Structures are given as C-alpha cells and as structure tokens.
Amino acid sequence: MPVPGKLRNPAPARLRKRAEFLAVRRGEKRRGRLFLLEVLDRGDDAPPRVGFTVTKKVGNAVVRNRVRRRLKEAVRVQAAGDMRRGSDYVIVGREDVLAAPFAELGAELSRRLRKAR
Numbered sequence: 366m367p368v369p370g371k372l373r374n375p376a377p378a379r380l381r382k383r384a385e386f387l388a389v390r391r392g393e394k395r396r397g398r399l400f401l402l403e404v405l406d407r408g409d410d411a412p413p414r415v416g417f418t419v420t421k422k423v424g425n426a427v428v429r430n431r432v433r434r435r436l437k438e439a440v441r442v443q444a445a446g447d448m449r450r451g452s453d454y455v456i457v458g459r460e461d462v463l464a465a466p467f468a469e470l471g472a473e474l475s476r477r478l479r480k481a482r
Contacts, residue, residue, distance in 0.1 A: 375445070376437070376440070376441045376445065377412065377413050377414060377415045377440065377445050377448055378412055378413070378414040378415070379414065379415060379416060380414050380415065380416030380453060380455065381416070385414075385416065385453065386416055386418065386455055388405060388453070389403045389404070389405040389416070389453045389454070389455045390403060390455070391405060392404050392405030392406065392453070393405075395477045395480070397473060397477055398459075398461055398473075399458075399459055399461050399462050399465055399470060399473055400436065400456050400457055400458050400459055400462065400473075400474075400477075401456075401457040401459075402454060402455075402456055402457075402474075402477045402478070403454070403455040403456075403457070404452060404453070404454055405452065405453045405454075406449075406451060406452050407451050407452065407453060408451060409451045410450055410451050411450065411451060412450060413448035413449060413450060413451070413452050413453070413454065414452075414453045414454070415440060415448070415453075415454045415455070415456065416453075416454070416455045416456070417433050417436050417437060417455075417456050417458065418433075418455060418456070418457050418458070419432045419433050419457070419458040420457070423458065423459065423460045424460060428460070428463070429458075431463060432458040432459075432460065432462045432463060433458060435458075435462050435463065435467070435470065436456050436458050436462060436470075436474075438467075439467065439470045439471045439474050440456070440474060442471060443471030443472070443474065443475055444471060444474040444475045444478050447474075447475045447478040447479050448478055454478070456474075
C-alpha cells in the first residue's frame with residue numbers, strides 16, 4: 366500500500382527472454398568495478414528496458430539474489446531517469462556491489478548510463 370505524499374519512481378520495463386539478453390550483447394559494453402553495462406540502441410522511441418544478470422562465479426543463489434536486488438533498487442531509485450528511450454540495458458553484477466555504499470552504487474550506475482567514463 367503506497368504511503369500518501371510519497372512519489373514512487375516507476376521501474377523501467379524489464380528484459381525477460383533469453384533472446385532479448387543475447388541481442389543486447391551485440392551492443393556497446395561499458396566496464397566498471399561494480400558491474401558491466403551492456404547497451405543496445407533499438408532504434409525506436411519506446412521506453413527503455415533493463416535486464417539484470419549475475420553469474421555463478423559471484424557466489425551461491427543467496428549472494429547472487431542480493432546483488433541483483435541491490436542493482437534493481439539502485440536503478441529504480443537513482444538511475445532510471447538516465448536511461449535513454451529506445452535503448453536496452455543489461456547490467457551484469459559483480460560481488461563488489463555488496464560492499465559498495467548504496468549512494469556510490471547509484472552514482473556509478475547513473476554515470477555509466479549517461480556514458481560518461
């Protein structure tokens with residue numbers, strides 16, 4: 366139940382199918398300490414879509430889900446406004462996401478999304 370007086374940021378649309386994730390791999394890659402960001406310009410004016418993945422190298426299912434949840438919340442709270450229309454994004458999380466302060470994670474996501482290196 367929403368709290369009156371608080372605006373909730375809508376999360377961007379999600380990539381769900383394997384083919385969508387594989388298509389984004391053809392696009393640009395922006396590497397960082399906390400995550401890898403893959404970006405594909407679809408060439409339309411539809412809202413941005415985002416997908417999250419964490420490899421088994423990061424840890425067991427509990428650790429991978431914690432990394433994924435932190436990334437999803439950082440996108441929703443801080444970085445969703447920096448996503449361009451007509452683009453697909455895949456964020457590949459690393460274990461360092463768990464140790465990074467949340468503000469740093471959000472700032473790094475915003476910076477990478479805006480393409481500033």
